[in-house]
Amino acid sequence: MSTTTKAASAPAATTTAAKPKLKTSAMIASFADPGQKTSSAPFGHALVKAAQENDKIVGLTADLGKYTDMHIFAKAFPERFFQMGMAEQLLFGAAAGLAETGLVPFASTYSVFAARRAYDFLCLDAAEPNLNVNIVGGLPGLTTGYGPSHQATEDMAIFRGMPNLTIVDPCDSVDIEQAVPQLAASEGPTYLRLLRGNVPTVLDEYGYTFELGKAKVLRGGNDVVFISSGLMTMRALQAAKALAAHNVDVAVVHTPTIKPFDAETVLAEINTDRLAVTLENHSVVGGLFETVASAVVTAGVGKRVVPVALPDQFLDAGALPTLHDRYGLAVDRIVAKVLAELG
Amino acid sequence: MPTETVQDAAPQGRMLQTAVTPERVDKISAAAYRIRHHALNMGEVQGQGYVGQALGAADMLATVYGDQLNFRAEDPHWEGRDRFLLSTGHYAIGHYAALAEAGIVPVNELETYGSDDSRLPMSGMSTYTPGMEISGGSLGHGLTIAVGMALGLRYQGSSARVFNFLSDGELDEGSNWEAAMGAHHHQLGNLTAMVDINALQADGKTDTVLRTEPVTEKWESFGWYTQRVDGNDVGALLAAFDNAAAQAAAVGRPSVILCDTKVGRGVPLLENREKAHFMRIEEHEWQVCREQLTAGYEGKASA
Numbered sequence: 001m002s003t004t005t006k007a008a009s010a011p012a013a014t015t016t017a018a019k020p021k022l023k024t025s026a027m028i029a030s031f032a033d034p035g036q037k038t039s040s041a042p043f044g045h046a047l048v049k050a051a052q053e054n055d056k057i058v059g060l061t062a063d064l065g066k067y068t069d070m071h072i073f074a075k076a077f078p079e080r081f082f083q084m085g086m087a088e089q090l091l092f093g094a095a096a097g098l099a100e101t102g103l104v105p106f107a108s109t110y111s112v113f114a115a116r117r118a119y120d121f122l123c124l125d126a127a128e129p130n131l132n133v134n135i136v137g138g139l140p141g142l143t144t145g146y147g148p149s150h151q152a153t154e155d156m157a158i159f160r161g162m163p164n165l166t167i168v169d170p171c172d173s174v175d176i177e178q179a180v181p182q183l184a185a186s187e188g189p190t191y192l193r194l195l196r197g198n199v200p201t202v203l204d205e206y207g208y209t210f211e212l213g214k215a216k217v218l219r220g221g222n223d224v225v226f227i228s229s230g231l232m233t234m235r236a237l238q239a240a241k242a243l244a245a246h247n248v249d250v251a252v253v254h255t256p257t258i259k260p261f262d263a264e265t266v267l268a269e270i271n272t273d274r275l276a277v278t279l280e281n282h283s284v285v286g287g288l289f290e291t292v293a294s295a296v297v298t299a300g301v302g303k304r305v306v307p308v309a310l311p312d313q314f315l316d317a318g319a320l321p322t323l324h325d326r327y328g329l330a331v332d333r334i335v336a337k338v339l340a341e342l343g
Numbered sequence: 344m345p346t347e348t349v350q351d352a353a354p355q356g357r358m359l360q361t362a363v364t365p366e367r368v369d370k371i372s373a374a375a376y377r378i379r380h381h382a383l384n385m386g387e388v389q390g391q392g393y394v395g396q397a398l399g400a401a402d403m404l405a406t407v408y409g410d411q412l413n414f415r416a417e418d419p420h421w422e423g424r425d426r427f428l429l430s431t432g433h434y435a436i437g438h439y440a441a442l443a444e445a446g447i448v449p450v451n452e453l454e455t456y457g458s459d460d461s462r463l464p465m466s467g468m469s470t471y472t473p474g475m476e477i478s479g480g481s482l483g484h485g486l487t488i489a490v491g492m493a494l495g496l497r498y499q500g501s502s503a504r505v506f507n508f509l510s511d512g513e514l515d516e517g518s519n520w521e522a523a524m525g526a527h528h529h530q531l532g533n534l535t536a537m538v539d540i541n542a543l544q545a546d547g548k549t550d551t552v553l554r555t556e557p558v559t560e561k562w563e564s565f566g567w568y569t570q571r572v573d574g575n576d577v578g579a580l581l582a583a584f585d586n587a588a589a590q591a592a593a594v595g596r597p598s599v600i601l602c603d604t605k606v607g608r609g610v611p612l613l614e615n616r617e618k619a620h621f622m623r624i625e626e627h628e629w630q631v632c633r634e635q636l637t638a639g640y641e642g643k644a645s646a
Contacts, residue, residue: 058498082494085528087521090487094525097491100476101499105491121518124481125488129469 030198031143031231031320038198039173043136044072046180047106051077057184058098060084060107062091068108068138069196088118095133096125104132104184111137111152111193115159126189127164133189140169140193141230141281142310142327147317153310157286159191160259166190166212167258169230169280169288174203175256178210186212193230202234203254215262217269221251224338225269228279229255229288232308232329236279239334246339258288263295270296270303275341277306281329284309306341308334359588360410363581367410369644371577374444375405376640379609381440383636385456387629392457392465395613395622397437399575399604400508400539404441406580407506407537411588416446419473423503426492428477430485430509431539435467438475438508447474483516485509486536490522493531497593504533504591512544514555520565523597527566532595535587536567539574540603545620562599574602610635 032038051057051073059073063086074081082098084091088109095107114122114137126133137155144150159167166186170176176195183190206218218233219240228236233254240250253269255262270276270292280288289307296303310327324330328337360367382397407427415421429438439456442448448463455461462471466480477488489507496503513519526534540558542549549555562569568590572579580602587598606622607613610632613622624632 058495080498082529084525085521087525089483089518090490090521090525093484093487093518093522094491094494097488097493098495100488100492101495101501103495103498120481121484121487124478125484128478 031324032198032200037201039177039201040198041069041072041196042173042176042199043180043192043194043196044069046177047073048076050181050184051080053181054104054184056102056104058082058103058105060091060095060098060105062086062088062109062113064109064138067196068110068136068194070106070108070136073106088113089121092118092121092133092135093125096121096129096131099126099131099133100129104134106134106136106184108136108138108194110150111140111155112150114191115152115155119158122165122189123162127162130164130188132184132187134183135189135191136194137191138194138196142315142323142329143195143231143281143320145318145320145323148314151315153283153315154286155193156258156282156288160286160291164188165259167193168212168256169193169258170195170210170256171230171233171254172202173199174201174208175210179212179256182210182212195231200231200234202237208254210256213257213260213262215253215255215257215265217265218252218254219250221249222274223248223342224250224275224277225272226250226252226277226279227255227266227270227288227292228252229258230281232279232281235329235331235334238331239338242331242335243338246335248338248342250338255288258291261291261295263299266292267295267299267301270305271301275306275338276303277308277338277341279308279334282309283312285312306337308337360585361589363578363585367581368577371402371405371409371581372640372644374409375401375577376609376636378405378437378440378444379636380633381443381450381453382436383610383629383632385436385439385453386624388454389457390626391621391623393433393436393621394624395606395619396431396434396539396541397440398610398613399541399606399608400434400437401440401609402575402577402580403508403537403539403602403604404437405444406577406584408441408445410581411584412445412506413503414445414447414474419447423501425504425506426476426489428479428485428489428492428505428507429467429475430477430479430507431482431513432466432468432478432480434508434510434539435463435465438467439463439472442472442474445474448472482509482513483518486519486522486526489534489536490525490529490531493526493534494529497531497533502533502593504535506535506537508537508539511538511540511542511549511555511558512552514538514558515544515553523562523565523567526597530594531597532590532592534597535591536597536599538599538601540601541606543606543618543620548618558601562601566596568596568598569601570599571601571603574604575608609639611639
């Protein structure tokens, strides 16, 4: 309050001074590193490819075609694309209706709107009848600096309780390209945490293939095991390399399918003497950490698990690199946390 | 117990009827009578239920199942069928009676309504009941699904029509208006909404809970072909559905038939009772209800 008053009554002399140039902006919306290999709109192109092989695939969006890479599909198959307007209840109700007629809809919007505005429609119209409705949610977790209206920090927590729903949190363009046809082929509803635009290409160097429902060990390591999903697998791999310089040997297990969860693979990796760390682009409540924790407890494994996750709070607006550093998703923060844990 | 059904007379092709003949009115009135009778019997087993709604909507259900819908009773999933979506899941008691009338659910199964392990749960679900297209009950869903079905059927070259049954209280839900815009935008001419306006919702009269009027003007302003009729007048219903059928097209205006109905219609004891969303009927009253229903129907039929 007082700050505002002061600013309003600031002496005229200060206005002549050059404004300091702001270095960061919420418009910095990419989490790719400078110079990193990327692929443009991998979801849109993968959907077009899948649709060329499966004439049942249709696309819908709620006024966010250009922002969820759905526009690629709309351009390729205008007669198979349905614009539903800024109406998410209609978007997902209609997607269920399309699936009722035997089609395979992919319906895109931002994750916040899918999870928060349209849950009832997804739950009852798509999940209860177990229809092949594929939800494509942009801006999952902390992938925008727009603040809580756009940051879907709790989308997996919301969706994990929905019976029948498969949840996929891809790391990169490789994951997305390979996941799309598998999501179309799988029965029942799915939720894809979309990475859009120029998406990093990371997993091609690890002899990796995406298999729905499977976790994959990307690299072995004797001291620490990272269990990660989504873009945090990219950070986990980078942190593992950085930790090698500290003589810390880190294994990385990528688990892009959050539900149903590949507990067998993950538990086999966790049930060792290594420090176990989960890494996710999501709230510490209700996401990968708690998925792993419940698997660990259920199996009776007496093992501490350290979470790298977003805090249970509404996050700040700002530039993505700033926020990833602030909330502990940046590589340096991961490295520091692991070194502190190892004492 | 009425035993006739209209299943054999269900339309097999897409024939447009233009004249509301006494024969059609009599046939549908008889079907509506049987639907009401079934609903009272089903309500008696549970001792309560949404009997008032079933009685009020019986003429609408009889008209759509007995005169309008294209379906195969022996094959409820037949690809070419018209779709009837019950958005108001609690009207299932009336819908089951209509499905029995249509020959899709055996009449003798109706007594399992609302019982454990029954295929006929209190709130309609597609995963339980043959002929039930969607799981309604969370209100404001049916019309959004109907939009997708109409898009999907049209895209696949089907001329099947989609009917979504909703109620005036349900119009409180904003999703209906998202769907109303969507249906008009996409020119879903084979989509018809039928709204049971009984002016009653869970907490009281609709105009005291959340005013939905002027309903006609709302739908008209959303670009729908809009008709408003006495939903307990079979002749008026047939004429309205004929009009909707005549203008139905793969690409065209969606249509809505707004039906003013009376809760408990056909049973004076219930028509005059204080209106309640969930009507309590005493054990000894069920037989009185049936007798009043039959007396009213036979009186009208012989008039």
